[in-house]
Amino acid sequence: MGKKLGELNSEDKQGKPNHVIRISDCDINQERLACMKRRTLESPRLLNNSSGRSSCSIFRVPQRFIETNGRIYEPNVVSIGPYHRGKPQLQMIEEHKWRFLGSLLSRTESKGLTLEDYVRDAKRLEQKARECYSETISLNSDEFAEMMVLDGCFIIEVFRIVGKLVTPDPDDPILSTFWLFTFLLRDFLRLENQLPFFVLQSLFDLSKMPEEEKYQTGGGHSPSLAMLALGFFNHSTLDRPHEVIERFRNYQPKHLLDLLRSTYTELTQEERKGKPVTHLIEPVTKLRRSGIKLKQRISSDNFLDVSFRSGVLEMPAITIDDFTSSFFANCVAFEQCHRHCSNHITSYATLLDCLINTYKDVEFLCDAKIVENYFGTEGEVARLWNNLGKDTAFDVERSYLSSLFGEVNDYYCSGWHVQWAIFKHTYFSSPWSFLSAVSAVILLVLTMIQTFYSAYQYIFPSKNKGN
Structure with a gap:
């Protein structure tokens, strides 16, 4: 009996196995087929092919993080870059961007610069700038250049005014309105709200006036763009000392979020790697019962400088408010998306997520002067850190705190001192x-x-x- 179409031909004419499946004739929609072939040749748009490269550093925050932490990743008053461009609720500052650009143009026309020079400079960097975004940007070349000039010059003008390189109108509605200024501080550090730093640097260099040289810093030079940016963010609760700002004078970060983040991560010593760590540490309540003490570390202003010696966990003081909570959330999102950077902030957030289980743990950290709470109730602070640690990919072996986790666990699980501490806590508390x-x-x-x-x-x- 002959084989039907659609059956497997098990042998060919020479008797050898043949695994070709013959499919019976049927109608194929050729137009649909052509469309499928075109789709196989198209590049992804929402997470493009260049997203895994080190050059790509401005990402859409994963939806799972947004569901957990809410609008902490979205700008409140100003759109920077393409992701939130054109949103109705951000149009107020959009109008003022043109005013700031006009002010810059009127000041630099004495150098012979026109708007055309700024647009030409932006177009020169267009392709490199597009590669910094994980999402394919639908703006055409002219629109993309306009966005870079408008947003970049607005940021630079704000930095120059706050840094006192430019004399502002004392009644300027943007910088004299306190609530608006505090929102600018946060919006300039949203991961989705970034311009590549090299774009800002190029516009800054182009617009720099000779009279700016008279505003010299301790090093005898006029402040760089990185120094002006860090000086601007010093109006928040993350105040960096002058020596740190000077050290980052010529630093070239990915963007503004990466700049402020780097002033902490780049100055943190990598800890010695010990034996493999299998699990994280217990919350404050359990650590104290086992005899582990927690105290404020006075010798450092870098919150990442956590140490553990002789049963004492020392942590520098950290202020928790709307600004720092936004900064931490966006840094964690950046480290989760950009595999070419360290996971220092994620490690620190994981440490606090471990230490804080309930509001009682927050109360103790506040009493110990490790946490200064301007965020809300102790329960809200606990939820903040628990949410930041939720659904994050964290490799403890890759963490700068890996040896600390191991040492705390060893102390917690071993020795007579643990039994004695439990006895004291039970009968002498x-x-x-x-x-x-x-x-x-x-x-x-x-x-x-x-x-x-x-x-x-x-x-x-x-x-x-x-x-």
């Missing part, structure tokens, strides 16, 4: 438990004395009778 423990000891001693005399009288009855 309050006056009532202390009195109960003392009463129990006295009762035990009296019982032992009574038992001793009863046994003595039983063993030596004649001596007792003689007496």
Whole structure:
């Protein structure tokens, strides 16, 4: 019996196995087929092919993070870059960007610069700038250049005014309105709200005026763009010392978020790698019961400089408010998306996620002067850190805190000091438990004395009778 179409031909004419499947004739939509072939040749748009390269550093925040942490990744008043461009709720500042650009143009026309020069400079960097975004940008060349000039010059003008290189109008509605200024601080550090730093640097160099040289810093030079940016962010609760700002004078980060992040991560020593770490550490409440002490580290202003020695976990003080919570969330998102950077902020966030389980843990950290809370209730602070640690990919072996995790775990799980600490915590943590423990000891001693005399009288009855 012959084989039907659609069956597997098991042998060819020479009797050898043949695994070709013959499919019976059917109608194929050729137009649809052509469309499928075109799709196989198209590059992805929402996460393009260049997203895994080191040059790509400005990402859409993963939806899972947004579902967990809410709008902490979205700009409140100003759009920078293409991702939030044109949103209705951001149009107020969009109008003022043109005013800031006009002010810059009127100041630099004495150098012979026109708007055409700035647009030409932006177009020169267009392709390199596009490769910095994980999402394919639909703007055409002219629109993309306009965006870079408008947004970049706005940022630079704000930095120059705050850095006192440019004398502002004292009644400027953008910089004299306190609530608006605080939102600018946060919006300039949103991961989705970034321009490549080399674009800002090029526009800054192009627009630099000779009179700016008279504004010299401690090093005898006019401030660089990186220094002006860090000086601007010093109006927040993450205040960097002058020596740190000077050290980052010529630093070339990926963008503004990476710049402020780097002033902490680049100055943190990598810890010595110990034995492999299999699990993270326990919350504050359990660590204290095992005899581990937590105290503020006075010798450092870098919150990443955490140490553990002789049963004492030392942590520099950190202020938790709307600014720092936004900074941490966007840094964690950046480190999760950009595999070419360290995971320092993620490591620190994971450490606090481990230490903080309930509001009681936050209360102790506040009492120990490790956490200064301007964010909300202790319960809200606990939820903040628990959410930041949720659904993040964290490799403890790759963490700068890997040896610290291991040392804390070893101390927590071993030795007589742990049993002694648990005993002290159980019986001497309050006056009532202390009195109960003392009463129990006295009762035990009296019982032992009574038992001793009863046994003595039983063993030596004649001596007792003689007496």
